[in-house]
Amino acid sequence: MSDLILHHYATSPFSEKIRLVLGYKKLAWRSVIVPQIMPKPDVQALTGGYRKTPFLQVGADIYCDSALICDVLEHLQPEPYLYPEPSKGLARTLAQWADDTLFWTGMAHSFSPKGVEDLFAKAPPGAAQAFADDRRAMSTNMVRLRPADATGAYKSYLRRLSDMLDDTPYLLGEVPTIADFACYHPLWFTRKRTPSMSGVLQLTPAVLDWMDRMAAIGHGTMETTDAATAIAHAAASVPHTRLTDSTFQDEHGIALGSRVSITSQSFGPEPTEGELMAATRTHYTLRRTDPRAGTLHVHFPRIGYVLRQVQA
Structure with missing residues (x-):
């Protein structure tokens, strides 16, 4: 075990x-x-x-x-390494940006009204409000993006990721690094958990192909x-x-x-x-x-x- x-x-x-x-x-x-x-x-x-x-x-x-x-x-x-040389510092820095800026931008986009409907379509009455109240209590020190502002920024960030995938299968080269795992998860949420909001990903086909490669890694045993x-x-x-x-x-x-x-x-x-x-x-x-x-x-x-x- x-x-x-x-x-x-x-x-x-x-x-x-x-x-x-x-x-x-x-x-x-x-x-x-x-x-x-x-x-x-x-x-x-x-x-x-x-x-x-x-x-x-x-x-x-x-x-x-x-x-x-x-x-x-x-x-x-x-x-296999998450922090391979010589790009270890770059990978960590990109991952930190993804876990903060990219993540919260993606969440603000995904939690638009249609996305909330996706998330709580099968939940009992009151679940969406309870979730919102809980996350509000966790966000007392934060300034949240409005959905429209987030969507514009999200599109820009996705194009930047797409540019990084022009010549390599992963963001920093031939193999995944911590940067790939950190950039992937907010996009995964948009694609899998709020499909009504996932059209934004269609604008960057290279990012979708990269997401498929990441998903194929699986979850281990x-x-x-x-x-x-x-x-x-x-x-x-x-x-x-x-x-x-x-x-x-x-x-x-x-x-x-x-x-x-x-x-x-x-x-x-x-x-x-x-x-x-x-x-x-x-x-x-x-x-x-x-x-x-x-x-x-x-x-x-x-x-x-x-x-x-x-x-x-």
């Missing part, structure tokens, strides 16, 4: 990014389906507050944010499980990070062992509190204890997250 447990749900675009990375690396993994909206008691038993989707569990280690999850999977299964099993597995495990950098990098004047909170810089304001175990060049690690899940290490990337000391 695989020790990789992905907590996700089917329509989550960032989850699709990770599912494809698992497929690209031919990894076996276990699937736990989480609720799309609050409350999420089983999620927060593991994360301590963080409630964005997906997160990766490896024993008693919880990895938050898809960017950090990709780093973990690269350490566990280096080949998946086995279903449930949250109770995952929580019990965490309780029976000892934290042991799969991240390789460990040198303390102090940018805040906060010593290791301090009580701290970590919060997303923008989307998803819920804090996670714990004891600061690591603050490296790339990530933070908190130690926390949960009555059901036991002692856990919860990991966050530095970029996109805010570290604060908790005053006694």
Whole structure:
């Protein structure tokens, strides 16, 4: 049985990014389906507050944010590489743009009224409003694009991606990199989850062909499980990070062992509190204890997250 447990749900675009990375690396993994909206008691038993989707569990280690999850999977299964030389820096930079600017532009376009109808066509009454209320609560620090403004920007971004595919099958060359997986998932959401809004993709046939190549990667070998099993597995495990950098990098004047909170810089304001175990060049690690899940290490990337000391 695989020790990789992905907590996700089917329509989550960032989850699709990770599912494809698992497929690209031919990894076996276990699937736990989480609720799309609050409350999420089983999620927060593991994360301590963080409630964005997906997160990766490896024993008693919880990895938050898809960017950090990709780093973990690269350490566990280096080949095929997500960050190949000599384009590693370019691939990371393009992926960061895609996970932020391209993603939110694509979402604003896709969540036009027709797209919302697609998403909730088979949902019970009130589901669309509950989802909107939930995401509004997660967006308190954000300025959202209006759909018409987003559509214009989306078209421009798609043309730029198309230009990158003039001479190569993937955005940066002959093989996929992290940039491809990050650029793919918001477009996947438009194409698969809001088909009424997918006409925008028809303007760039090269992008559609690239999307077909990405989709053909698949999701690896998946086995279903449930949250109770995952929580019990965490309780029976000892934290042991799969991240390789460990040198303390102090940018805040906060010593290791301090009580701290970590919060997303923008989307998803819920804090996670714990004891600061690591603050490296790339990530933070908190130690926390949960009555059901036991002692856990919860990991966050530095970029996109805010570290604060908790005053006694």
